[in-house]
Amino acid sequence: MDFLTIVQVLDSTIRLSTPLLLACLAGLFSERAGIFDIGLEGKMLAAAFFSAAVAAVTGSVWLGLAAGTLASLVLSALHGLASITFRGNQLISGVAINFLASGITVLIAQDWFSQGGRTPSLMGGARFEGLEFPFAIGPSDAEAAGSTVSQLIADAGPVQQVYSELLSGHSVLVYLAFLAVPASWWVLYRTRFGLRLRAVGENPAAVDTAGVSVVGLRFAAVAICGVLCGIAGAYLATALQAGFVKEMTAGRGYIALAALIFAKWRPWHAMFACVLFGFLQAIALRYQAVRLGDFTIPVQVMDALPYILVVVILAGLVGKATPPRAGGEPYVKER
Amino acid sequence: MDVMPKWAEVVLVPLISLLLAAILSALVILGIGEDPVAAVTLMVDGALGSTYGWGYTLYYATNFMFTGLAVAVAFHARLFNIGGEGQAMLGGLGVAIACLYVPWPHWSLALIAATISAGIFGAAWAALPAWLQAKRGSHIVITTIMFNFIAAAVLNYMLVTAMRPEGAMDPATERFAPAMHLPTLHELLAPLGIEFSKAAPANISLLVALAACVLVWVLIWRTRLGYEIRAYGHSENGARYAGISPVRITMIAMLISGGLAGMMAINNVMGEAERLVLNATEGAGFIGIAVALMGRSHPFGVFLASILFGFLYQGGAELALWTNIPRELIVVIQALVILFTGALDNMVRLPLERLFLALRRPTTTPQGK
Amino acid sequence: MAGAEPTEQRVTAAPAIELRGISKAFGPVQANKNISIRVMPGTIHGIIGENGAGKSTLMSILYGFYKADAGDILIHGKKVDIPDSQAAIAAGIGMVFQHFKLVENFTVLENIILGAEGGGLLRPSLAKARRSLLELERDYGLNVDPDSVIEEIGVGKQQRVEILKALYREADILILDEPTGVLTPAEADQLFRILRRLRDEGKTVILITHKLREIMEITDSVSVMRRGEMTATVRTAETGPEELAELMVGRKVLLRVDKAPARPGKPVLEVRDLRVRDGAGVERLRGIDLEVRAGEILGIAGVAGNGQSELLEVLGGMREGAGAVSINGRALPLSGHGADGQARRADGIAHVPEDRQREGLIMAYHAWENIAFGYHRDARFCGAGGMMNHAEMRRDTEDKMARFDVRPPDPWLTAKNFSGGNQQKIVVAREIERNPDLLLIGQPTRGVDIGAIEFIHQQIVALRDAGKAILLVSVELDEIFSLSDRIAVMFDGQIMGERLPAETDETELGLLMAGMSGEAA
Amino acid sequence: EPALIFDLGGKFDKSFNEAAYTGAERWAEETGGTYREIELQSEAQREQALRRFAEAGANPIVTMGFAMADPLSTVAPDYPDTKFVVIDVSWLDVPNLRQVAFAEHEGSYLVGMMAAMASKSGTVGFVGGMDVPLIRHFGCGYAQGVKAVNPDAKIVANMTGTTPAAWNDPVKGSELTKAQISQGADVIYAAAGGTGVGVLQTAADEGILSIGVDSNQNHLHPGKVLTSMLKRVDVAVYEAMKAGDAVETGVFTMGLAEDGVGYALDDNNADLVTDEMKAAVDEARQKIIDGEITVTSYYENDSCPALSF
Numbered sequence A: 001m002d003f004l005t006i007v008q009v010l011d012s013t014i015r016l017s018t019p020l021l022l023a024c025l026a027g028l029f030s031e032r033a034g035i036f037d038i039g040l041e042g043k044m045l046a047a048a049f050f051s052a053a054v055a056a057v058t059g060s061v062w063l064g065l066a067a068g069t070l071a072s073l074v075l076s077a078l079h080g081l082a083s084i085t086f087r088g089n090q091l092i093s094g095v096a097i098n099f100l101a102s103g104i105t106v107l108i109a110q111d112w113f114s115q116g117g118r119t120p121s122l123m124g125g126a127r128f129e130g131l132e133f134p135f136a137i138g139p140s141d142a143e144a145a146g147s148t149v150s151q152l153i154a155d156a157g158p159v160q161q162v163y164s165e166l167l168s169g170h171s172v173l174v175y176l177a178f179l180a181v182p183a184s185w186w187v188l189y190r191t192r193f194g195l196r197l198r199a200v201g202e203n204p205a206a207v208d209t210a211g212v213s214v215v216g217l218r219f220a221a222v223a224i225c226g227v228l229c230g231i232a233g234a235y236l237a238t239a240l241q242a243g244f245v246k247e248m249t250a251g252r253g254y255i256a257l258a259a260l261i262f263a264k265w266r267p268w269h270a271m272f273a274c275v276l277f278g279f280l281q282a283i284a285l286r287y288q289a290v291r292l293g294d295f296t297i298p299v300q301v302m303d304a305l306p307y308i309l310v311v312v313i314l315a316g317l318v319g320k321a322t323p324p325r326a327g328g329e330p331y332v333k334e335r
Numbered sequence B: 001m002d003v004m005p006k007w008a009e010v011v012l013v014p015l016i017s018l019l020l021a022a023i024l025s026a027l028v029i030l031g032i033g034e035d036p037v038a039a040v041t042l043m044v045d046g047a048l049g050s051t052y053g054w055g056y057t058l059y060y061a062t063n064f065m066f067t068g069l070a071v072a073v074a075f076h077a078r079l080f081n082i083g084g085e086g087q088a089m090l091g092g093l094g095v096a097i098a099c100l101y102v103p104w105p106h107w108s109l110a111l112i113a114a115t116i117s118a119g120i121f122g123a124a125w126a127a128l129p130a131w132l133q134a135k136r137g138s139h140i141v142i143t144t145i146m147f148n149f150i151a152a153a154v155l156n157y158m159l160v161t162a163m164r165p166e167g168a169m170d171p172a173t174e175r176f177a178p179a180m181h182l183p184t185l186h187e188l189l190a191p192l193g194i195e196f197s198k199a200a201p202a203n204i205s206l207l208v209a210l211a212a213c214v215l216v217w218v219l220i221w222r223t224r225l226g227y228e229i230r231a232y233g234h235s236e237n238g239a240r241y242a243g244i245s246p247v248r249i250t251m252i253a254m255l256i257s258g259g260l261a262g263m264m265a266i267n268n269v270m271g272e273a274e275r276l277v278l279n280a281t282e283g284a285g286f287i288g289i290a291v292a293l294m295g296r297s298h299p300f301g302v303f304l305a306s307i308l309f310g311f312l313y314q315g316g317a318e319l320a321l322w323t324n325i326p327r328e329l330i331v332v333i334q335a336l337v338i339l340f341t342g343a344l345d346n347m348v349r350l351p352l353e354r355l356f357l358a359l360r361r362p363t364t365t366p367q368g369k
Numbered sequence C: 001m002a003g004a005e006p007t008e009q010r011v012t013a014a015p016a017i018e019l020r021g022i023s024k025a026f027g028p029v030q031a032n033k034n035i036s037i038r039v040m041p042g043t044i045h046g047i048i049g050e051n052g053a054g055k056s057t058l059m060s061i062l063y064g065f066y067k068a069d070a071g072d073i074l075i076h077g078k079k080v081d082i083p084d085s086q087a088a089i090a091a092g093i094g095m096v097f098q099h100f101k102l103v104e105n106f107t108v109l110e111n112i113i114l115g116a117e118g119g120g121l122l123r124p125s126l127a128k129a130r131r132s133l134l135e136l137e138r139d140y141g142l143n144v145d146p147d148s149v150i151e152e153i154g155v156g157k158q159q160r161v162e163i164l165k166a167l168y169r170e171a172d173i174l175i176l177d178e179p180t181g182v183l184t185p186a187e188a189d190q191l192f193r194i195l196r197r198l199r200d201e202g203k204t205v206i207l208i209t210h211k212l213r214e215i216m217e218i219t220d221s222v223s224v225m226r227r228g229e230m231t232a233t234v235r236t237a238e239t240g241p242e243e244l245a246e247l248m249v250g251r252k253v254l255l256r257v258d259k260a261p262a263r264p265g266k267p268v269l270e271v272r273d274l275r276v277r278d279g280a281g282v283e284r285l286r287g288i289d290l291e292v293r294a295g296e297i298l299g300i301a302g303v304a305g306n307g308q309s310e311l312l313e314v315l316g317g318m319r320e321g322a323g324a325v326s327i328n329g330r331a332l333p334l335s336g337h338g339a340d341g342q343a344r345r346a347d348g349i350a351h352v353p354e355d356r357q358r359e360g361l362i363m364a365y366h367a368w369e370n371i372a373f374g375y376h377r378d379a380r381f382c383g384a385g386g387m388m389n390h391a392e393m394r395r396d397t398e399d400k401m402a403r404f405d406v407r408p409p410d411p412w413l414t415a416k417n418f419s420g421g422n423q424q425k426i427v428v429a430r431e432i433e434r435n436p437d438l439l440l441i442g443q444p445t446r447g448v449d450i451g452a453i454e455f456i457h458q459q460i461v462a463l464r465d466a467g468k469a470i471l472l473v474s475v476e477l478d479e480i481f482s483l484s485d486r487i488a489v490m491f492d493g494q495i496m497g498e499r500l501p502a503e504t505d506e507t508e509l510g511l512l513m514a515g516m517s518g519e520a521a
Numbered sequence D: 001e002p003a004l005i006f007d008l009g010g011k012f013d014k015s016f017n018e019a020a021y022t023g024a025e026r027w028a029e030e031t032g033g034t035y036r037e038i039e040l041q042s043e044a045q046r047e048q049a050l051r052r053f054a055e056a057g058a059n060p061i062v063t064m065g066f067a068m069a070d071p072l073s074t075v076a077p078d079y080p081d082t083k084f085v086v087i088d089v090s091w092l093d094v095p096n097l098r099q100v101a102f103a104e105h106e107g108s109y110l111v112g113m114m115a116a117m118a119s120k121s122g123t124v125g126f127v128g129g130m131d132v133p134l135i136r137h138f139g140c141g142y143a144q145g146v147k148a149v150n151p152d153a154k155i156v157a158n159m160t161g162t163t164p165a166a167w168n169d170p171v172k173g174s175e176l177t178k179a180q181i182s183q184g185a186d187v188i189y190a191a192a193g194g195t196g197v198g199v200l201q202t203a204a205d206e207g208i209l210s211i212g213v214d215s216n217q218n219h220l221h222p223g224k225v226l227t228s229m230l231k232r233v234d235v236a237v238y239e240a241m242k243a244g245d246a247v248e249t250g251v252f253t254m255g256l257a258e259d260g261v262g263y264a265l266d267d268n269n270a271d272l273v274t275d276e277m278k279a280a281v282d283e284a285r286q287k288i289i290d291g292e293i294t295v296t297s298y299y300e301n302d303s304c305p306a307l308s309f
Ligand SMILES: Nc1ncnc2c1ncn2[C@@H]1O[C@H](COP(=O)(O)OP(=O)(O)OP(=O)(O)O)[C@@H](O)[C@H]1O
Pocket: A333, A334, A335, C026, C029, C030, C031, C049, C050, C051, C052, C053, C054, C055, C056, C057, C058, C098, C447
């Protein structure tokens, strides 16, 4: 592997980590408030569809993003209704939401676009374009030079390669996702809201008797989760790809959950975990079969590697990951 | 004193939940511009209107009985096994190995061998998540989901490299020998003079599934092991007090669960396709969750719910065949059923409890001992 | 006497608290029935009543934790609506719950500001709270390190944090629900000093307790509750413990257990250097040595959380440990194979666990299923091929229910539908009827009314008189005194000393329970 | 009434299945007839769909893709009065079955020539769908065309996967495209069904040329898609439906001579295809038809002279 290839794999890692990271932070807010959420997958999927659908119809990716976020919020509200208001089983509610999203997206897509559960391909303003940093090599330079971006980058020096290929040129949502990490940390550990949110995931009765609404806090957390999942889904359909195809989340919600456990519910650790999983996915996508000397690792192993790693991490590396103590349990005052 | 009589808890709550799910489903059908009445008519007709329809409904129901029982057994030990899908896939591998590599003289022997092999493969696939849960506390929900993905990769590898016949393009095993052919309902009922569609895949596995329902009932409610499983499920501390080993129960319950899920393969792999293809499970592992929830983890409930979901599946296939309504409508209906019966059950239960309390209050106010 | 008002009405000020006709039902359980009560400002008011009488419920309503089904709340003569704790805090009410409401992995300071941060950002709020905390410490002598984490400090300190929480919110009315249950006598004394000081400042205190001695010592007036109703309110100066006990239970009670002197035989249980670590690796038992002989009751006294639970659990096979334990001279494995509840039962050890609802019973099981619980592998309950013998289980249940006067005597009732006392009778019947060599019994009468207490105590003594060894753990000193033939005191995972009941008193045991060594005491 | 069973990629994969859809629609428009259709969701449904249509009296039943071979071999004999049609299968021995295969290597040869002529870097790419002999067959013809123009050209080839999911994985298509671009490819041929959408998209985003497959995909990114290798599945489906239940059974192969394969030229790529390119390709086409050039088929001995997979 030469230097440029490494840069490119890392570049791809960043693109693939972004939805994981957004979903992972989404789960972090929800679970820190004591609401387990295995419905991240479904929320992302719904957001992916609605963002692509609205972007396709209106031609505006921003309207798409708003629609995707809204769709995800609606599912969050449903999860909140089930697990906060009616104190239902959070795992089951999450499973139901995943089913619901997987069915309803295709159903509506077929109804609206009649393209076998897809949206039309997104063009121009209906997609997020890469942001080009100053002095980075981008399409305009390529046009001026009469060459391609990749050619120009291949000819440039290593610093410019890293700058142009790895750092510059991602969609705005990628930068947003990585900025969300310090922002989440700040909100959780430096604000009143964060204190209360963490408290309600540890001991809701303490929050309640301190005169703060448990239901309100938990709904707020679930809503933040919805927004972040919405952005993650919109990113998948309108930035990473150009349109919605069914089941396009492909298990990312579950990987994000695993990353969350790996990170022991902490924002910075979540970022590292997601980048690790993104890297594995990047490798699996780029290399069909990896040759180690005489031995060839079959492509199926590469495909399954992120999942295998999750199990290995859960089993051995994490140690005892103590989830928020009130996590998964509805807050019941009167039996 | 329970607030509600038992029959209300067991019958009324799921029934009303189901009704709510049905109403919402009808709204969804309306929402995509179709006629719910016509859709339901088509589904009922396609799934129950002919022996052909019944044959498919029962075929799917057989799958769901196995996976539903699998989820139910684990539920009794308070283990949420989402890995039925992967376990059933591996069960398929077990069936294929049993049927491809041993020249069984008669289908009955093959069926016994395949059932055992499928059970062992399914159980083996549940063993590691179970062990991780028991020993390391790794959340079984996450590990079983991961094992579903890994199972798909394993099956993929087996079908693409090891088991694909020479020269074939699609990743599937070759057909099992004709001797492995399981009697279909058509063949079973013909001697009794009952005409049953020849084309439908329902087969003798249905009887195995029914037997499994009975056996699971005996296991859970009549045996010492069942007593321990339920005790552990209700209270882990209680189990430790009584000397019921949490590790042992977790392992056993998950192995039984995985085994049941794996046994589904005798129906879809041996009984229907007669070869192993990719994605042979068609999501039945996940449907098992809904089936177990609806059936309140009771084998009889699982049986009823399986028929219901078999109907939905076959009806959904008919919809996809004859209308523009995509098959995913069924996924939505399933989602609503899970949501209302599993997660929003209190929405139904709380008002009902209030109702029963109001009906009863005047007679029981004076609290005696 | 019942229903009497304080004889002398103070007319000068409106009551700090007045409740009128409060009612509250939890599903079919009527926890409070039409309760009225008045508490004058600048007084300490006690509330007593048996378990489940509705004391905590009533106070939780006042604090806005529960919403009453009916009734009015008046604070300083003004009718207020208290839909949630926020409103209660605004009305100047603070409450220290029976079970603390603290976030375990937060610091003291974070717990104190939670809900009263006074700004969107944490840093300034924490700084401000730190300053106020210093003042409160100075004024009341309530010292705790603001930066220590709750789960790392003792229960006594945790309680101070709860009181500080209320004071930080400038509470004018302070409710304490069984605050002394977890305190050593010395800590309780210090608490009472603080309460008196608050009263002297004009604040109002409501104190829930089971200990009549405390009522007599500190309160100005006292209310008695029974079965959800307020049966009496009297001035403390005008009553005595016997009368209060009678008001509580509704009949004359004998608080002493009749028992003959013990005739100890050979040692049944011998424990040497027993050590236990918890999940986090902290040593909870740090070298226990003890011995229980046939025909005697060894009582273990101590404040909850000092290793008594771990001792019972390791002896009962519920957790692993290290050291040497033998029964009738036979060594018991403390870890690995043979160190579980089944093996212990086979070794002749019966165990009435401290928490019947979490451990001793499966709440969702019928009574007849619970009767076999732990003994479900016994031949008599098992049929062929791994089946259970349900008929035999039901027969046995009817039998035991009759002999232990379980009410209602219905084997088909699920455990959760029996009252606490009757649940306990089921567990005790199951364990005692096994006629074990050694009975481990934890908190035998927690949450049990006085009638059932008498009965259970008699059964324990009868077992002793039949020549069996009994290891009793209780946080109730009264119970320890009335049952034990010898008393060992546990503190911080160690035995601080052993005394004979006749040769010691509560003061000395209290010092031992607080960790003062025997010589100093 | 005829019936059409789409393969897993779905009716709107912009490629293989969509071509079938186009053919069926053309038939429906011209004759005013109607037809039954279903998009398969899983392997296990194949047999049920076949049986259901056969039971309901559909005739002929047109099916897409080699994966139908096995189900057809068991179902078709059960319904001897029904005619079945299958695309991309040629090896079955079933009397009531019409099997249509295409000489994809010939069409791919032509677009390979164009790729080599359009490439500035001398490196071209190939992204296949599921790794099966059929797709290698595509890649092999392509590689021979490339080498015919530029014997020194480098060909980067990747397959998307080993299962039918590989027909519908645009994300992976996109990543593979990026990887190939980084290895210098500046023209990439996608023979990957729905996955190709991701390939074409990324190629357009990155400013290089791509080549579509099966249907005419030039319009997806006007001015960015060099051409498309046409595989006239639409014609095959149209003709089968037009013939109705009288459709001739047996094995049929459609190559350049039958206009079964070819390359697409329209307004969208008119500026990309130089006259010189067109002349060269048309000449080669004629020579292949005339037998002056032989394009080696991968099937001949399961290997390719111009490319190793
Ligand atoms: N959250 C609740 N849900 C349902 N029932 C409850 C709840 N809290 C209390 N109860 C019931 O209400 C009754 C009164 O309980 P409460 O806790 O007020 O009693 P208490 O007098 O404080 O007893 P203790 O001395 O044990 O603290 C009991 O029967 C109890 O079972």
